[in-house]
Amino acid sequence: MKKAIELAKKGEFTTAPNPNVGCIIVNNNEIVGQGWHCQTGKEHAEIIALNMAGSKAIGSTMYVTLEPCSNFGHTPPCFNIIKKSGITKIVIATQDPNPLNSGKSISFLANSNIQVKINILANESKKINKGFFKRMETGLPFVQLKLGASIDGRTATVHGHSKWITSIQSRKDVQYYRAKSSAILSSSNTILNDNPYLTVRLEEIDKTVMLQKEIKNTFKQPIRIIIDSQNKIKNNYNCINQQGNVFLIRTKKDCHKWPANVQQIIVKATNKKIDLKNLFLLLGTYQINNIWVEAGPTLSGLLIEKKIIDELIIYISPKILGHTSKPLFIIEKTLKLPPNFIKLSFTDVRKIGPDIRITIKPIYL
Amino acid sequence: MKKAIELAKKGEFTTAPNPNVGCIIVNNNEIVGQGWHCQTGKEHAEIIALNMAGSKAIGSTMYVTLEPCSNFGHTPPCFNIIKKSGITKIVIATQDPNPLNSGKSISFLANSNIQVKINILANESKKINKGFFKRMETGLPFVQLKLGASIDGRTATVHGHSKWITSIQSRKDVQYYRAKSSAILSSSNTILNDNPYLTVRLEEIDKTVMLQKEIKNTFKQPIRIIIDSQNKIKNNYNCINQQGNVFLIRTKKDCHKWPANVQQIIVKATNKKIDLKNLFLLLGTYQINNIWVEAGPTLSGLLIEKKIIDELIIYISPKILGHTSKPLFIIEKTLKLPPNFIKLSFTDVRKIGPDIRITIKPIYL
Numbered sequence: 041m042k043k044a045i046e047l048a049k050k051g052e053f054t055t056a057p058n059p060n061v062g063c064i065i066v067n068n069n070e071i072v073g074q075g076w077h078c079q080t081g082k083e084h085a086e087i088i089a090l091n092m093a094g095s096k097a098i099g100s101t102m103y104v105t106l107e108p109c110s111n112f113g114h115t116p117p118c119f120n121i122i123k124k125s126g127i128t129k130i131v132i133a134t135q136d137p138n139p140l141n142s143g144k145s146i147s148f149l150a151n152s153n154i155q156v157k158i159n160i161l162a163n164e165s166k167k168i169n170k171g172f173f174k175r176m177e178t179g180l181p182f183v184q185l186k187l188g189a190s191i192d193g194r195t196a197t198v199h200g201h202s203k204w205i206t207s208i209q210s211r212k213d214v215q216y217y218r219a220k221s222s223a224i225l226s227s228s229n230t231i232l233n234d235n236p237y238l239t240v241r242l243e244e245i246d247k248t249v250m251l252q253k254e255i256k257n258t259f260k261q262p263i264r265i266i267i268d269s270q271n272k273i274k275n276n277y278n279c280i281n282q283q284g285n286v287f288l289i290r291t292k293k294d295c296h297k298w299p300a301n302v303q304q305i306i307v308k309a310t311n312k313k314i315d316l317k318n319l320f321l322l323l324g325t326y327q328i329n330n331i332w333v334e335a336g337p338t339l340s341g342l343l344i345e346k347k348i349i350d351e352l353i354i355y356i357s358p359k360i361l362g363h364t365s366k367p368l369f370i371i372e373k374t375l376k377l378p379p380n381f382i383k384l385s386f387t388d389v390r391k392i393g394p395d396i397r398i399t400i401k402p403i404y405l
Numbered sequence: 406m407k408k409a410i411e412l413a414k415k416g417e418f419t420t421a422p423n424p425n426v427g428c429i430i431v432n433n434n435e436i437v438g439q440g441w442h443c444q445t446g447k448e449h450a451e452i453i454a455l456n457m458a459g460s461k462a463i464g465s466t467m468y469v470t471l472e473p474c475s476n477f478g479h480t481p482p483c484f485n486i487i488k489k490s491g492i493t494k495i496v497i498a499t500q501d502p503n504p505l506n507s508g509k510s511i512s513f514l515a516n517s518n519i520q521v522k523i524n525i526l527a528n529e530s531k532k533i534n535k536g537f538f539k540r541m542e543t544g545l546p547f548v549q550l551k552l553g554a555s556i557d558g559r560t561a562t563v564h565g566h567s568k569w570i571t572s573i574q575s576r577k578d579v580q581y582y583r584a585k586s587s588a589i590l591s592s593s594n595t596i597l598n599d600n601p602y603l604t605v606r607l608e609e610i611d612k613t614v615m616l617q618k619e620i621k622n623t624f625k626q627p628i629r630i631i632i633d634s635q636n637k638i639k640n641n642y643n644c645i646n647q648q649g650n651v652f653l654i655r656t657k658k659d660c661h662k663w664p665a666n667v668q669q670i671i672v673k674a675t676n677k678k679i680d681l682k683n684l685f686l687l688l689g690t691y692q693i694n695n696i697w698v699e700a701g702p703t704l705s706g707l708l709i710e711k712k713i714i715d716e717l718i719i720y721i722s723p724k725i726l727g728h729t730s731k732p733l734f735i736i737e738k739t740l741k742l743p744p745n746f747i748k749l750s751f752t753d754v755r756k757i758g759p760d761i762r763i764t765i766k767p768i769y770l
Contacts, residue, residue: 191765358749362734389755400556
């Protein structure tokens with residue numbers, strides 16, 4: 041199963057909105073077939089592995105990192121093909137979290153005289169599909185908030201200089217996270233201040249990974265989502281004129297002629313402010329599994345207050361900017377007095393070039 | 406020499422103002438003597454090792470982590486005793502940094518037909534005596550600044566609550582640093598706000614280390630140094646009525662009747678502000694090797710601006726306090742625009758209980 045999970049990871053840049061799945065077929069202690077899912081519409085991991093195994097599938101054991109599909113999507117359901125393949129045992133890391141399918145294939149296969157074993161390295165399989173699992177279970181995407189700060193928790197100087205607070209190594213590391221996300225979300229303020237591209241620069245990501253033919257050919261730029269409640273974004277900004285789709289999140293449409301990749305998405309507002317929880321539920325309906333947020337202190341603070349962030353990733357640069365510089369979070373309400381209404385825990389800390397990257401999991405109380 | 410350095414470290418809580426020194430005597434590949442310096446006035450490492458070796462010192466090699474002393478202090482100079490001991494070779498990690506003595510013993514021993522080898526693990530020996538080396542070379546103590554902060558770089562809530570931002574594990578870790586310091590420095594503001602004891606709670610330090618008989622019997626509370634330019638401190642504060650000396654740093658004496666452990670030290674002031682660089686030079690003349698600073702954002706900012714800090718130790722707690730909370734550094738002048746006039750680098754990062762401790766070395770440009 042460990043090997044199957046390693047295989048599944050190969051799809052981390054390309055399978056969305058589908059999950060990463062890996063599959064190994066073992067006959068007489070010999071691997072006779074293996075496969076991983078690469079992209080929506082392409083063959084599922086189980087089918088690739090069965091095709092490779094051919095007649096050696098008969099009497100073998102299949103290890104697969106997620107319950108095989110039981111529905112007709114882009115491809116026919118796997119469970120029928122597995123049943124017919126002649127395998128006699130299937131080991132499944134974890135059930136499909138989709139409430140419509142969960143457990144269906146498992147019962148079907150068990151009723152087809154195939155020995156079924158489940159919950160083997162279930163957490164590891166969930167870990168590589170955090171976004172898929174969260175969306176299936178809650179309708180919401182898995183949301184990561186990226187911040188870059190000085191050691192005194194400042195994101196920009198008093199004059200707004202922020203672009204180069206963190207190192208080139210950290211900026212490369214960010215490319216890797218962006219590439220794994222279905223969407224990159226920011227605010228119109230950030231676009232107006234920094235005019236970022238918000239794209240993945242593939243050439244900056246570890247070559248051994250990204251130059252694999254399958255990934256290079258199938259990689260799509262994440263959707264760029266800009267919260268723009270006051271219709272400030274025009275089509276001359278860098279983030280508009282790039283490959284990949286752009287969602288402008290607004291409370292009413294404007295009548296500009298936008299390029300074909302740009303879509304205005306209209307959401308509810310209360311007191312001219314966009315209802316963030318509703319927005320993220322809406323983004324879930326667009327089959328967005330993972331959202332990578334790069335925003336300023338106001339939106340970052342709001343997303344924390346609204347309990348939308350699943351993971352914080354902070355790059356700390358060895359600089360001091362002082363008390364007049366821009367803060368990491370603007371938080372209006374209830375955080376001021378301990379005890380906090382969120383409990384945070386550090387899940388990872390490591391050096392990235394001259395910087396430190398800390399990963400933080402919030403638990404909302 | 407590695408073993409000699411390990412021995413030397415045993416004195417880290419007790420030798421100040423003397424350096425940590427370890428010594429091993431080897432005869433025919435057998436350790437015949439070893440020793441470490443424990444406290445001013447007690448025998449030096451070399452003498453303990455020679456006493457243990459007895460006649461086996463004849464024809465042996467001595468490994469010692471610092472150039473043996475050549476002056477009459479509390480004890481007679483070691484170099485004469487070494488010469489008479491019959492050892493034929495001496496390996497010295499590094500020269501004595503004291504300009505009055507540096508190289509003296511080395512020439513004396515070399516002229517006494519003892520083979521002398523120097524600069525073996527010199528950096529390791531300097532590392533365990535940072536304060537001693539810095540004071541000998543510059544007249545200034547080695548100064549560590551301790552800070553506790555939330556992930557957004559805040560030291561206290563808007564209401565001034567700061568005491569429990571970091572965890573019990575971090576506070577224990579602080580005890581260890583305090584214990585290794587000759588002095589703990591703070592400001593009258595911190596005393597007035599938090600009324601801390603600023604003592605070492607020996608029982609909180611790793612028992613295997615602190616319960617060693619030598620340490621328990623010889624340990625002295627670090628001097629508590631309070632910068633109190635406006636004579637705000639009275640004798641009812643916790644830091645006054647504890648074991649160990651207190652220095653009140655003032656611009657003029659008051660006429661209170663202070664307990665015997667309290668000393669008012671008068672320093673120059675410009676525009677009613679104490680000249681910090683001069684203060685630290687003065688503290689050097691009191692034979693203070695290491696100062697551990699625990700202060701608020703104003704003094705912390707000033708010490709950075711004045712280039713006095715040699716090492717920053719920040720405990721980051723997994724909390725968010727928001728933009729209205731107290732900052733880590735109040736910095737008035739020149740730090741606002743990049744490039745910074747100080748270059749910082751992370752020298753260590755690790756988890757301490759639920760917190761992260763980062764160690765930062767500033768290089769002043």
